[in-house]
Amino acid sequence: MSAGLVILVVFLIASAGFYLGRSRIIRAAGGDIRKLHSRPNYYGLTVALFGAVPALLLTIFWLILQPVYIENQVSKQIEPGDIPEGGSLSLVMSDVRRIADGLDVAVADGVMTEDKIATLDTDLTDLRARLGEVGVAVASDIKPNVFGAATVYRELASGLRMAMAVVVIGVSLAGAAFAMLRIHPGYRARNVSERAIKALLILSSSVAILTTIGIISSLLFETLHFFKLYQARDFFFSMTWNPQFRGGSDLGILPLLWGTLYVSFVALVFAVPIGLLAAVYLSEYASKPVRAFAKPAIEILAGIPTIVYGLFALITVGPLLRDYFAQPLGLGNSSSSVLTAGVVMGIMLIPFVSSLSDDVINAVPQTMRDGSYGLGATKSETIKQVILPAALPGIVGAVLLAASRAIGETMIVVMGAGAAAKLSLNPFEAMTTITVKIVSQLTGDTEFASPETLVAFALGLSLFVVTLGLNVLALYIVRKYREQYE
Incomplete structure (x- = not known):
């Protein structure tokens, strides 16, 4: 299940929680909303927030950490001999990701089947041609370890996507149920919902600041790496720009x-x-x-x-x-x-x-x-x-x-x-x-x-x-x- 579909399910759960929470509190008050501390919509909003916010935050962190985990696991499949001369592990991992994505597209388009993919580890001659049919270009030769890493990448990505769907939807249902059990006529639903909305507004306003910090940090770390390989004095004071990827730049x-x-x-x-x-x-x-x-x-x-x-x-x-x-x-x-x-x-x-x-x-x-x-x-x-x-x-x-x-x-x-x-x-x-x-x-x-x-x-x-x-x-x-x- 894709992340977009998971988020849609979370929003549906939150919407259902809003109406169920509102209906439940009205029934608990015997239809007389004067017995309630807050207006009925605040109780429904509280259930919706508990059902949506923790699940969405978990989704964001999952999507950030999942690629890092997969990269660390899959890179162990690559041996030094699989890295071409003058290349690097990052370039090989780029091919691994392209092969994995190309296999998914090929299966979805009917170009290949899962049974065919399972037998490719012994015959990789037509893999590049099959991937080319779906618009995926990879290195001139695909080594068995690289293909094996791509299949592991697919399996891990598919398994983690399914795990994310189960965990996130479970957290959403649990949050909505927890809020549903907590609300009662004397519950300060307005105070809780307003504090939650205020926290969300603060988080939203900090996105621009965090984005700026992220941009500066990424530039700064890579720049420091560059200055370890090239003299800062030559970069700032040289009057010649002549990059040569074979050296002598x-x-x-x-x-x-x-x-x-x-x-x-x-x-x-x-x-x-x-x-x-x-x-x-x-x-x-x-x-x-x-x-x-x-x-x-x-x-x-x-x-x-x-x-x-x-x-x-x-x-x-x-x-x-x-x-x-x-x-x-x-x-x-x-x-x-x-x-x-x-x-x-x-x-x-x-x-x-x-x-x-x-x-x-x-x-x-x-x-x-x-x-x-x-x-x-x-x-x-x-x-x-x-x-x-x-x-x-x-x-x-x-x-x-x-x-x-x-x-x-x-x-x-x-x-x-x-x-x-x-x-x-x-x-x-x-x-x-x-x-x-x-x-x-x-x-x-x-x-x-x-x-x-x-x-x-x-x-x-x-x-x-x-x-x-x-x-x-x-x-x-x-x-x-x-x-x-x-």
Whole structure:
């Protein structure tokens, strides 16, 4: 039984517990709810919570710990001779998981039967072909121990799924029954249910914090592993990026960091003035019909997929900048350049700046405008000296959001700026960014034991630090220049 079906059964048990608990307490009070400490719905809610919450928490922990247990048990089936030269246990375990999943799909699709699988340990010649029929690709040769590990993986996964279903449903029924026996007319069901809901709200609010901690921890541990294999000094101060998976790599971050900041700077130079001026026009000058049309039209830009922007950069903007600017000025012959990616990315960022800034400007109290006009200020003076200073924190937040979006963009850079890691001031030359190289280093079957792969985590952590620095800088600017009003 799948986890989704188990969760559905738990919700059905909780729903049934709600109505049964509510009916039972009404009968216990003889139909007179005035004899009850709480309203009948609170008693039903108490039964539902006892039936659902412990079972769902158990399901979450089970799903987290089950893969770890299976990996530890199955990896014992793999012998050193089963690991190919230059490979690792993690790559072999990837094949084991793919074979196990492929066998499940093949059985479900009727390509293979359980009896056929039981006889494959002596004849593995057609296994790859059978798995290929269901879209599962594995190593060129499947060794008996690897296949045996895959069958053990299947058996363990199937057994643990069934055990999870039995245990979780049992816990759900036991919790609902326990709550059903506890409730009586004097039971403080409202207090219990409200405390439980408060605990759930606290748990939900901590998900974002725990997720952030998990992301940072995963990046940090893998980065420390990388620095055990590669000198941190060379990573931070080398001006060459040349990964070679056969050894002798130069993994300096400076060319990538320069490309990231350069492309983001060009994009912000293009997007911030246009977006801010558009926001001022829409909030202060545009009539209601114009605003009703223009604001959604601008926001459509944020919904266009980045691959479309990339194609626009590759086919239209890049050749245009090359033919009319780069070649006539003798600055380059390539359509892939920092300026190409920056301009197209800037177009994408305009709604991030304009929409948020427009909302912030509209939130400035009308009394401040009236007071400025009463003192004889013109409309433009009011905007420059009253409205924009009052809206500065929100505008800085909009620019920061746009900057973070620019730093994390990948597809536009791949198709518009190229993949060359270099240090140059020429905006018509091809460059690349940190995010592009993170993707390239983790593409395909990777072995998480080489510096060429682990460098992706160091790059990710560095990008996180850069973004955090932007947040700190924005906070400083807001606090220093913010206008405060009583």
